[in-house]
Amino acid sequence: MADIIVPELAESITEGTIAQWLKQPGDTVEKGEFIVELETDKVNVEVISEEAGVVSELLAAEGDTVQVGQVIAVVGAGSGSNTSAPTAAPEAKEETKAPEAPEAPKAAPVAEETSSEQDRTIASPAARKLAREKGINLSEISPVDPMGRVRVQDVSAHGSAPTPAKAAPAPTASAPKEDDGRTTREKMSRxxxxxxxxxxxxxxxxxxxxxxxxxxxxxxxxxxxxxxxxxxxxxxxxxxxxxxxxxxxxxxxxxxxxxxxxxxxxxxxxxxxxxxxxxxxxxxxxxxxxxxxxxxxxxxxxxxxxxxxxxxxxxxxxxxxxxxxxxxxxxxxxxxxxxxxxxxxxxxxxxxxxxxxxxxxxxxxxxxxxxxxxxxxxxxxxxxxxxxxxxxxxxxxxxxxxxxxxxxxxxx
CATH class of the missing domain: 3.30.559.10 (Chloramphenicol acetyltransferase-like domain)
Incomplete structure (x- = not known):
């Protein structure tokens, strides 16, 4: 088992922001392979894994600020898989008997499939960040780039296009001012x-x-x-x-x-x-x-x-x-x-x-x-x-x- 640590970046840089995880829990990683992209004050830096194995845990989310020397992920032993499909539970065979009540269909696999599609989409870190802030699924965006890379302009254009969104809730006195569409709040990048x-x-x-x-x-x-x-x-x-x-x-x-x-x-x-x-x-x-x-x-x-x-x-x-x-x-x-x-x-x-x-x-x-x-x-x-x-x-x-x-x- 090995820890992924934020490396020494430069004399004047003590922290960075998780721009993009290049690996997810359950993914295999080779020694020297990039696992995460950090955004610093000056440049973006890709951090490698010092050991081969399987990503067992991510300790920071995209957008989090992390310090030099901080453990941000754990790589464990094993061969792993690049598809994190859940294995069938051993109790499944025993449930041939009539169930106590009909089970409602679960939405989780659909969410996992959507997340997987989004992870596979090629996009710049800035585009991923903007998509997260706007709540846009990257896999739904049609990029201008002939190579299929999603950029900030594509996310902005997608976000400004009319979509069949669900009906807006009735305004309340406590609703933030941004909800009326007159302003848009955007967090400054590092x-x-x-x-x-x-x-x-x-x-x-x-x-x-x-x-x-x-x-x-x-x-x-x-x-x-x-x-x-x-x-x-x-x-x-x-x-x-x-x-x-x-x-x-x-x-x-x-x-x-x-x-x-x-x-x-x-x-x-x-x-x-x-x-x-x-x-x-x-x-x-x-x-x-x-x-x-x-x-x-x-x-x-x-x-x-x-x-x-x-x-x-x-x-x-x-x-x-x-x-x-x-x-x-x-x-x-x-x-x-x-x-x-x-x-x-x-x-x-x-x-x-x-x-x-x-x-x-x-x-x-x-x-x-x-x-x-x-x-x-x-x-x-x-x-x-x-x-x-x-x-x-x-x-x-x-x-x-x-x-x-x-x-x-x-x-x-």
Missing amino acids: RRQTIATRLLEVRQNTAMLTTFNEIDMTNVMALRSRKKDQFFEQNDVRLGFMSFFTKAVVAALKKYPYVNSQIDGTDIVKNNFYDIGIAVSTEGGLVVPIVRDADRKNFAEIEANIGELAKKARDNKLTLSDMSGGSFTITNGGVFGSLMSTPILNGTQVGILGMHTIQKRPIAVGNEVEIRPMMYIALSYDHRVIDGKDSVGFLKTVKELLESPEDLLLNS
Whole structure:
């Protein structure tokens, strides 16, 4: 017999939430096989069984908060079965005599069958969680995904569709307000709670200011248009804007090293490395995986790295090492159509660059007015470390490099 224990996750993580049990009581499990998925502040972690056997007991339910070191399941000896059908009771043969009274049909097997169907449905942890909260059976949902994986959008769409529900009870004075359909209460996920807490801490514990500038994207767009096909043929990866911005940021950080620093007590620690965080929006919230040593990578390597990290983020496969130790962050609200915003600092970093949507606007070029593709950019910074001169100079450097992309290539 072996206990399944919540493992050490990371130095700063002491607890997690049961996102999904991958095995149920009576199921066989091999040594090293995943048995449960935990949702932590940063990533989801799948926990393995250290012994082969049969799951005999689950000590925590999906949605429960569990601590590092806590026993959450027990694996016993035996071969078990992946179908937990009850065996016939030995007394059954003796009941050939007339029963004392007719027995009513039992509903339990139907419930067990429904539960089994739901367990077999392929769904993301976030979708399972939302389905539990809405009381929706996953097996009744028709997913959009051609592979049959149920996602949050499918659950939301199913939940909003009219269903032949049983008649609602007459309203009573003690009924909760949500019952009238005017509001919907949804419990925040652990990750969303952590995001909220940390953003509030940044606002309260830093002297954060934001400065703005704008970039004429004409030249970088023209260069990208000329080179994108050749770039793809040579590197098997598409040339986007993020590699240009990442390279421009690295060059600006080298020129203004305090923007690439952090505060440690009464010390300023200037980082001599350039690990650039790229904010990615996921179903569970914003995550910031890191492009390591961006100063040592060419455009193709940066684009490939960003693509891999973004896919891992969307598939909920990021690890703690993918998101730890960044020195500066870039966030792109432009993908959602944002024209201007003030990004909030990420953790202990003292600077974050916000990109925005590209919009054609009339701009004075010499003595003429021309329509140019323009982008507002924003640098939020900790004024305890960075003065206005460095913040404005940093942003101006990023602007100049992107408006003259040939200079950016020379600097990289």
